Ligand SMILES: [Zn+2]
């Protein structure tokens with residue numbers, strides 16, 4: 538995991554510094570998080586500006602990507618470091634949930650873009666609405 542990360546950084550003339558490693562650890566196997574949450578979790582080890590810079594770099598190199606949900610966004614690791622998945626975003630409580638894997642959906646997205654003459658390398662898909670909890674309250 539760290540080897541892949543280090544190699545990717547190196548290819549782009551960057552190195553796996555301690556702060557970058559820390560931010561990567563905070564993102565690994567986690568639900569999407571806002572940068573504010575990451576800043577809070579890194580507090581004491583990595584300062585705010587460094588967290589923002591690391592996220593910026595991760596996004597630019599495709600290590601992490603942002604999910605636009607409503608007017609804000611959350612960060613999670615890209616498909617290189619996490620299993621490909623989609624999200625459901627609850628507009629009431631703000632929680633994000635992973636949707637279960639669906640091969641048909643994946644094939645369909647690829648074939649739709651191929652038919653249009655594109656060569657798809659990836660996609661993001663977010664579904665929003667109310668989660669089960671918020672529907673019942
Ligand atoms: Zn909810």
Ligand SMILES: [Zn+2]
Pocket residue numbers: 621622623643646660662
């Ligand atoms: Zn997909």
